[in-house]
Amino acid sequence: MTTNSAKILLIEDDTRTAMSLEKMLLSEGYAVTVSHRGDEGFARAQSEHFEVVITDLRLPGIDGLELVRRLHVAKPRLPLVLMTAFGTTETVIEATKRGAFEYLIKPFEMEDLLEVTAKAAASGRLMSEPVDLGEAGAVGEAIVGNSRVMQEVCKAIGRVAAKPVAVLLRGETGTGKELVARAIYQHSTRADKPLIAVNCAAIPESLLESELFGHERGAFTGAESRRIGRFEQADGGTLFLDEIGDLSAFTQAKLLRVLQEKCIQRVGGKETIPVDARIIAATHRDLEDAIRERQFREDLFYRLSSFVIPLPPLRDRLEDIPDLARYFLRRFARELELSSAAIQPDATAWLQQQPWPGNVRQLANVIRQALLLARDFPISVNNLKAVTAKKTDASALSDRSLTAFVDEFLDAARQGTLADAHAAVIEAVERQLFARVIELAQGNQAKAARWLNVSRQTMREKLTHFGLRTPGASAGGKGSA
Numbered sequence: 001m002t003t004n005s006a007k008i009l010l011i012e013d014d015t016r017t018a019m020s021l022e023k024m025l026l027s028e029g030y031a032v033t034v035s036h037r038g039d040e041g042f043a044r045a046q047s048e049h050f051e052v053v054i055t056d057l058r059l060p061g062i063d064g065l066e067l068v069r070r071l072h073v074a075k076p077r078l079p080l081v082l083m084t085a086f087g088t089t090e091t092v093i094e095a096t097k098r099g100a101f102e103y104l105i106k107p108f109e110m111e112d113l114l115e116v117t118a119k120a121a122a123s124g125r126l127m128s129e130p131v132d133l134g135e136a137g138a139v140g141e142a143i144v145g146n147s148r149v150m151q152e153v154c155k156a157i158g159r160v161a162a163k164p165v166a167v168l169l170r171g172e173t174g175t176g177k178e179l180v181a182r183a184i185y186q187h188s189t190r191a192d193k194p195l196i197a198v199n200c201a202a203i204p205e206s207l208l209e210s211e212l213f214g215h216e217r218g219a220f221t222g223a224e225s226r227r228i229g230r231f232e233q234a235d236g237g238t239l240f241l242d243e244i245g246d247l248s249a250f251t252q253a254k255l256l257r258v259l260q261e262k263c264i265q266r267v268g269g270k271e272t273i274p275v276d277a278r279i280i281a282a283t284h285r286d287l288e289d290a291i292r293e294r295q296f297r298e299d300l301f302y303r304l305s306s307f308v309i310p311l312p313p314l315r316d317r318l319e320d321i322p323d324l325a326r327y328f329l330r331r332f333a334r335e336l337e338l339s340s341a342a343i344q345p346d347a348t349a350w351l352q353q354q355p356w357p358g359n360v361r362q363l364a365n366v367i368r369q370a371l372l373l374a375r376d377f378p379i380s381v382n383n384l385k386a387v388t389a390k391k392t393d394a395s396a397l398s399d400r401s402l403t404a405f406v407d408e409f410l411d412a413a414r415q416g417t418l419a420d421a422h423a424a425v426i427e428a429v430e431r432q433l434f435a436r437v438i439e440l441a442q443g444n445q446a447k448a449a450r451w452l453n454v455s456r457q458t459m460r461e462k463l464t465h466f467g468l469r470t471p472g473a474s475a476g477g478k479g480s481a
Contacts, residue, residue, distance in 0.1 A: 006051035006121040007031045011041035011067070012083070013059050021054070024110045025117065028447070038062030045071055050078065051128075052120045054113075057084035057091070065094060072099025076192045077127040079120035083108075096228045101194075105225055111446035115456050118446075126240075127195045131183040133157065143179055144327045145320035149312040153180065160307045161187035166259070168244075168304050169282040171311030174361030177282040180309060181240045190278055193237030196230045200251075201243035202453045208251055210267050213258075219268025222457070231264050234277040244304065245285030245296060256300045279304065314356040314363060321352045324360065328367040329379075341371055342378040350381045354388075434462045 008030045012018040018034050025032045033050070035041035039061030045053055053071060057064035068080050082095045085106035095103050101123060102116045132142035133154045143154065160167055161184045169177045178197075185195045203211050210219075214229030230239060247255065258264050263274045281304045290296035314321070325348055333341035356362055370383040409425050412418035433452070438459075441448035449459040462468075 005029055005031065006117075006124070007033070007049065008117065008121075009033050009035065009041060009045055009048075009050040009053045011035045011038065011053065011055040011059060011064075013037065013056060017056075021113065024113065028114055028117075030117070036060075038064065038067045042067050042070060045078070046074055051124045052079050052081065052117060054081045054083065054117065057082060065091075065098060068095060068100050069098040076194070077124065079124045081116055081120055093226075093228070096232060101233065111444070111456055114444075114446040115449065118450055123194075123196065126178075126182055126197055127185070129182075131179055131186060133183060138327060138330075140331075141179060141182070142327060143176060143183060144324050145317060146323060147317040147320045149317050150320060153309060153311060156307075156309045157183050157187065160184065160309070162189050163307070164189075164278065165306040166279040166281065166304050167306070168308045169280065169311060170287075170308060171282075171284065172313050172359055173284050174359030175311040175313060176360055177284075177311060178240075178242065180311065181242075181280045181282060184280055185238045185240075188238065188278070190237050194234055195238045195240060196234040196277075197240040197242065198230050199242045199453070201246040203455060204458050205248050205251070207455055207457065208247075209254065212251070213254065213264045213266055214269075215267035216269040219266070223268070226266070229264065229266065231258065231275045231277055232273065235275050237277060239277040239279055241279060241281045243283060244281040245283035245287055245290060247296075249295075249297070252297045252300050256297060256303060259300075259303045314359045318352045321363070322348050324363060325351060325367060328364050329371065332368050332371050336371070338371070338376065340376065343367075344378045344380050347379050347381045347384055350384055430462065431466045434459070434466060435468050438463060438468060 008025055010018060010021055010025070010032055012021060012034070013036050015036070018036065022032045022034055033044065033048070035044055038055070038059035041053070041055060041059075042062055044050075055064045055067055059067070062070070064082050064084070068082060071078060071080055076099070079101035080099060082100045082103040083106060084091055084095075084103065091103075101120050104112055104116060129141055132138040132140065138144070143150070143157075145151075157180060167181075167184060169180055171177055181197075182195070185191060198211060200208065210223075210227060210229065212229050212231055214227045214232060215223050217223055217226050258275070259279065262276065263272050265272060285296075287296050287301050291298045291301060325343055329341040329343060332338075351363070351366075358365075366384065366387050367379070369387045370379045373383045373386060374380065405428075406425060409418060409421045409428075413421035418424055434448075437448045437451055438445070441451065445459050445463070446456055449456045452459070
């Protein structure tokens with residue numbers, strides 16, 4: 001599910017600024033409602049459904065801080081973004097205490113606004129979109145399956161959801177770890193508090209410490225103001241650490257200390273800040289192997305695994321495929337606005353004979369494409385084979401092309417004309433990747449960064465490193481407010 005269709009309430013008393021921000025958000029596909037007063041915005045946020053509220057600090061009627069406080073009490077799962085030209089330390093801390101998801105210091109670049117809005121919308125979806133546990137007829141997000149192993153998963157969620165313990169979710173990519181994390185949160189005693197998600201593998205190591213623990217102004221180059229980390233944002237609520245097995249030894253040590261002492265220190269700071277965040281961690285890695293290879297701390301593993309929920313791969317629960325197929329048909333029929341969606345019995349049987357290395361995520365993708373290919377007729381075996389054949393052909397072509405590309409560097413290394421083949425391959429791939437993504441994004445660095453799931457700072461650093469210009473930037477790809 002994309003977040004760019006989210007409904008945004010923008011509260012800004014300056015008409016020109018409001019128009020500029022609204023135009024940028026609309027261009028990204030958001031549905032935007034504008035209010036010019038704090039009291040008016042508060043009333044609309046209470047009576048209407050929005051996924052994100054973006055508000056200025058100084059407003060007539062009710063100021064931004066008071067609005068954040070009231071809205072957080074009324075709708076604790078609604079992400080609130082505060083904009084201020086008066087970014088004192090006290091303001092930042094007070095905004096966070098009152099429930100702000102994030103804050104922006106004016107003047108800021110439009111890319112900053114888009115990046116924060118996307119994160120806020122994604123966070124709101126994690127908190128608010130319900131996850132059904134194996135209910136027949138579900139069309140929203142659901143954990144589907146009546147197999148013995150999936151019944152055990154649902155029982156485990158029920159047993160641990162209300163308990164104040166850390167949970168470790170283990171399973172291959174595509175098995176539904178995020179869905180299970182959301183179900184645990186929604187059935188916990190902290191469901192009225194924030195759920196903050198961090199993908200540890202998607203954030204560069206140089207930025208991850210600040211992302212988790214925050215930083216003080218001047219802590220490093222570019223730290224122009226104090227930043228509140230995800231632990232502080234999740235205080236009283238839940239912190240979901242995805243791909244925990246990819247943490248560096250340094251970050252593992254800092255995380256262990258937080259779990260032991262229940263307090264943090266921001267990067268560059270000396271103040272000890274108590275935090276109370278329930279941890280749900282997830283990984284596709286074999287952490288026992290990582291421990292033996294000294295890539296993961298054993299003491300951290302035991303801290304994270306107070307309660308472990310293993311998620312089975314799809315190949316171990318093939319009896320669930322008919323239920324999953326019906327679920328995805330209902331869901332995609334609604335999404336694609338189709339009047340009917342069905343699958344032939346022999347096509348369902350064919351699905352049960354496949355290995356599914358990408359698990360449920362791969363199955364969903366195949367059914368969605370087959371549904372489009374079938375054109376209002378029941379999905380047939382031929383439809384499914386056509387979809388999977390395209391993927392196989394594309395993968396084979398990609399493998400051949402990649403082999404030829406790598407061979408060029410290895411030949412040079414074998415002949416002694418290339419000292420570091422590994423670094424050269426990475427450099428060449430990244431140059432092509434970042435050049436292409438910024439071209440497709442028409443110079444919009446925030447959009448390109450979201451597509452690659454990297455930070456905007458990483459995007460800027462790579463563009464500078466490779467000497468890449470951003471097409472369209474001078475024509476409005478960047479801006480400030």
